[in-house]
Amino acid sequence: MIDFEISPRIKGTKNMVHMFAESAIRPIARQYDEQEHEKPWDLLKMMQKFMGGGIGGALGTEEKKKEEKPEGEPKEKKPRETNLAGAITVEEVFWGDAGIALSIPGPGLGGAAVQASGTPEQKEKFLARFAGEDPVWGAMAITEPEAGSDTANLKTTAALDGDEWVLNGEKIFVTSGKSALEDSKGFVVVWATIDRKAGRAGIKPFVVEHGAPGMEITKIEDKMGIRCSDTVSISFMDCRIPKENILGSAEVVDKTKTEGFKKVMATFDATRPLVAAMAIGVGQAALDFLKQTLKEEGVELRYGINPHRMTSLERDVMQMEADLKAARLLTWRALWMLDNGLRNDLQSSMAKAKAGLAVTRITQKAVELMGPLGYSRELLLEKWMRDSKINDIFEGTGQIQLLVTARRILGFTRDQLK
Amino acid sequence: MVSFELSDEQKMVQETVASFAADQIEPIMRESDEQNAVPEDIIAKGWELGLLGGCIPEEYEGFGEELSSLTGLIALEELAWGDLSVGLHLMAPSMLAISVLDQGTEEQKKQLLPVFCAEEYKAASSALVEPYFNFCASALKATAERDGEEYVLNGSKCLVPLAQEAENMLVFAASSPGMGFSGIDGFIVPAGAKGATIGEREKNMGINALATYPVTFKDCRVPLAARLGGDAGCDFLRLLSRSRLALSALAVGMSRRAMEYSRDYAIQRVAFGEPIASRQAIAFMIAEMAIEVDAARLLAWEAAWRCDKKMDFVKEAALAKNYAAEMAMMVCDRGVQVMGGHGYVRDNPVELWFRNARGFATFEGFVMV
Numbered sequence: 001m002i003d004f005e006i007s008p009r010i011k012g013t014k015n016m017v018h019m020f021a022e023s024a025i026r027p028i029a030r031q032y033d034e035q036e037h038e039k040p041w042d043l044l045k046m047m048q049k050f051m052g053g054g055i056g057g058a059l060g061t062e063e064k065k066k067e068e069k070p071e072g073e074p075k076e077k078k079p080r081e082t083n084l085a086g087a088i089t090v091e092e093v094f095w096g097d098a099g100i101a102l103s104i105p106g107p108g109l110g111g112a113a114v115q116a117s118g119t120p121e122q123k124e125k126f127l128a129r130f131a132g133e134d135p136v137w138g139a140m141a142i143t144e145p146e147a148g149s150d151t152a153n154l155k156t157t158a159a160l161d162g163d164e165w166v167l168n169g170e171k172i173f174v175t176s177g178k179s180a181l182e183d184s185k186g187f188v189v190v191w192a193t194i195d196r197k198a199g200r201a202g203i204k205p206f207v208v209e210h211g212a213p214g215m216e217i218t219k220i221e222d223k224m225g226i227r228c229s230d231t232v233s234i235s236f237m238d239c240r241i242p243k244e245n246i247l248g249s250a251e252v253v254d255k256t257k258t259e260g261f262k263k264v265m266a267t268f269d270a271t272r273p274l275v276a277a278m279a280i281g282v283g284q285a286a287l288d289f290l291k292q293t294l295k296e297e298g299v300e301l302r303y304g305i306n307p308h309r310m311t312s313l314e315r316d317v318m319q320m321e322a323d324l325k326a327a328r329l330l331t332w333r334a335l336w337m338l339d340n341g342l343r344n345d346l347q348s349s350m351a352k353a354k355a356g357l358a359v360t361r362i363t364q365k366a367v368e369l370m371g372p373l374g375y376s377r378e379l380l381l382e383k384w385m386r387d388s389k390i391n392d393i394f395e396g397t398g399q400i401q402l403l404v405t406a407r408r409i410l411g412f413t414r415d416q417l418k
Numbered sequence: 419m420v421s422f423e424l425s426d427e428q429k430m431v432q433e434t435v436a437s438f439a440a441d442q443i444e445p446i447m448r449e450s451d452e453q454n455a456v457p458e459d460i461i462a463k464g465w466e467l468g469l470l471g472g473c474i475p476e477e478y479e480g481f482g483e484e485l486s487s488l489t490g491l492i493a494l495e496e497l498a499w500g501d502l503s504v505g506l507h508l509m510a511p512s513m514l515a516i517s518v519l520d521q522g523t524e525e526q527k528k529q530l531l532p533v534f535c536a537e538e539y540k541a542a543s544s545a546l547v548e549p550y551f552n553f554c555a556s557a558l559k560a561t562a563e564r565d566g567e568e569y570v571l572n573g574s575k576c577l578v579p580l581a582q583e584a585e586n587m588l589v590f591a592a593s594s595p596g597m598g599f600s601g602i603d604g605f606i607v608p609a610g611a612k613g614a615t616i617g618e619r620e621k622n623m624g625i626n627a628l629a630t631y632p633v634t635f636k637d638c639r640v641p642l643a644a645r646l647g648g649d650a651g652c653d654f655l656r657l658l659s660r661s662r663l664a665l666s667a668l669a670v671g672m673s674r675r676a677m678e679y680s681r682d683y684a685i686q687r688v689a690f691g692e693p694i695a696s697r698q699a700i701a702f703m704i705a706e707m708a709i710e711v712d713a714a715r716l717l718a719w720e721a722a723w724r725c726d727k728k729m730d731f732v733k734e735a736a737l738a739k740n741y742a743a744e745m746a747m748m749v750c751d752r753g754v755q756v757m758g759g760h761g762y763v764r765d766n767p768v769e770l771w772f773r774n775a776r777g778f779a780t781f782e783g784f785v786m787v
Contacts (some may be wrong), residue, residue: 001421001424002421002422002423002424002428002488002719002723003419003421004420004719004720004724005419005559006419006420007419033553057577079421125572135643200767212681238491260749296766301739303732303733303736304655304659304732304733305554305555305556306553306554306556309552309557317737318737318740319741321737322717322737322738322740322741325717325737326713329713329716329717329720330709330716332600332710333422333712333716336422337422338419339776350709354709354713359663397703402701403529403698403701403705404708406695406701406704406705407701409681409708410701411422411685412696412701416693417695417696417698418698418699
């Protein structure tokens with residue numbers, strides 16, 4: 001039965017997180033935009049205490065917990081909404097502030113990779129730390145100066161030398177890299193090739209712990225937005241890590257055929273709608289603010305009249321509202337499918353493509369409609385416009401999402417649609 | 419709890435109407451457009467699906483339970499996937515029937531609804547749109563003035579489907595001009611009413627197969643009992659919103675067909691040694707078409723769900739309809755673009771969808787769910 005009402009449990013969480021975002025995150029949003037490279041430690045420590053890495057659940061890691069089923073007995077299937085609940089939490093936190101939300105401690109994408117393709121021992125070893133008292137971050141390093149989405153051309157190498165892997169290369173745009181490696185006892189999952197000739201088949205993920213010899217943070221990026229979140233370059237010069245830190249098998253085979261690769265892809269199906277939810281949170285913040293201001297100024301929005309009688313402002317605001325809602329519904333659909341064990345690869349990329357673009361436009365329009373007030377740093381609108389642009393870029397640009405969506409709609413392989 | 423799963427009944431409706439659309443409607447789409455007529459046997463066969471009768475409760479001789487807008491949207495999407503004109507022709511009686519069911523007095527329901535539960539198709543219609551460039555449903559120029567025991571209707575209407583054969587027509591006019599939506603009422607005008615003149619069949623850019631007419635009213639008198647909802651009048655904005663739900667679903671169905679057609683063409687059509695779908699310029703257009711079709715559907719579903727849950731849905735329906743109208747034009751425009759010259763010739767259907775699509779910006783008053 002079609003239903004758009006979130007369950008009371010999620011609604012309770014949503015209200016709580018919203019209140020928290022409004023009272024604890026929003027008030028310091030500007031401060032940590034202006035003081036780039038500083039962290040709101042008090043807030044982050046408090047969040048760590050309350051959640052004990054619980055936000056990790058929101059970032060897709062909890063999802064992979066296997067439900068132990070006794071053999072033979074088909075267990076009564078309870079409807080699950082873990083992923084939907086996570087996305088709704090994410091949306092509210094990002095409504096508070098995207099930069100601070102991204103700097104919240106937790107396993108992050110690196111943790112998600114461990115969760116998706118690690119052995120039970122690896123999970124125990126690498127993930128337990130996130131449940132402690134102190135904030136710990138996990139990070140993921142894929143992009144290099146000359147390759148981002150084009151992962152087959154990664155140049156960072158990993159070579160086995162006795163009981164150790166030796167990593168060499170340079171990674172850039174590592175979100176929370178400094179948090180993971182310098183500010184806490186975290187790790188970064190580094191994607192490197194063990195066989196350049198093998199292309200994508202040779203690319204493997206490695207867990208590199210903080211303090212690993214030969215690893216150095218070489219640059220901390222100054223960014224247009226999400227300034228509270230650190231983005232770093234990491235260089236690996238004969239960086240040695242234990243042999244068992246490789247995630248998945250060290251065999252070079254066509255990865256599309258392996259379980260490990262499928263699991264990694266499944267992780268993307270879970271994270272894409274979450275990135276969409278991040279965008280939607282920022283879009284909602286801008287729309288809420290705009291509508292509130294219009295209301296205070298006595299500008300009425302006449303829903304229901306025919307479009308050619310609307311003012312340009314009414315048309316714009318209604319378009320923004322519809323776009324945001326459409327993005328949210330596409331996102332919810334992708335998450336509902338995930339929660340119900342349905343294949344959602346197409347729907348998750350559709351959601352991210354729509355949300356990234358819609359919210360980029362919504363925040364830009366909101367600044368435009370508020371005129372000089374929108375452009376001023378007195379208000380947060382301009383910040384939301386700077387922040388939201390990242391959603392059309394990270395975790396795959398809008399164009400990459402279209403590429404993935406198109407391949408799936410057309411039934412085309414990578415080779416058929418480049 | 420959030421769910422995107424159709425009920426068993428909705429799945430059945432979807433399957434039934436989808437196969438009717440594929441087997442019966444689609445093959446005659448082009449011919450109907452060229453001939454400016456929907457073949458009668460298609461309507462007779464379509465009527466057998468019992469889509470309208472299934473919305474009308476037993477007490478009025480129907481076989482439906484509670485009216486579900488959402489189920490209605492699912493059926494309309496599939497009909498429009500087959501052909502918009504045929505779908506509109508088949509469902510035209512619901513413009514009157516569902517308005518009466520939703521807003522009519524008990525007497526009006528008893529008197530007017532049973533005919534729509536019969537085995538034979540009976541045309542009925544509704545007149546809302548007016549022939550002015552700045553037409554707006556909240557400011558109708560047609561008026562209804564009370565004169566003793568009668569209402570006197572004056573004004574011009576256009577885009578009235580099946581006016582010539584309709585036994586009854588629901589005419590919307592301002593009973594309290596200047597009062598916006600709340601000053602508008604519906605009046606049931608029988609065929610041949612004095613003062614009502616049906617003009618020559620309209621020639622529109624699209625929906626050619628559907629017979630639409632201009633109708634003018636000059637001192638057309640109807641009894642007080644002809645006012646929809648009796649003395650209390652009707653909630654016009656609610657009916658308008660129901661119509662917007664329906665139009666959203668029709669736009670989604672037709673656009674989905676256009677997207678699928680362009681997709682299949684782009685996969686088969688070879689240029690520069692490979693399918694044109696292998697080029698990002700084409701593939702990205704198709705991806706966006708698919709995303710926007712789904713986006714418009716979900717907006718409409720959410721609004722219809724609110725309607726079924728008896729929540730306010732005026733704003734949601736308006737947003738969904740305007741979104742769907744823009745989406746349909748964008749998608750059908752690209753449908754032509756993907757095919758290039760082949761899209762422009764009438765051998766292929768995309769030009770038909772392109773012409774139909776712009777109509778959604780204008781269409782109002784198609785209360786079909």
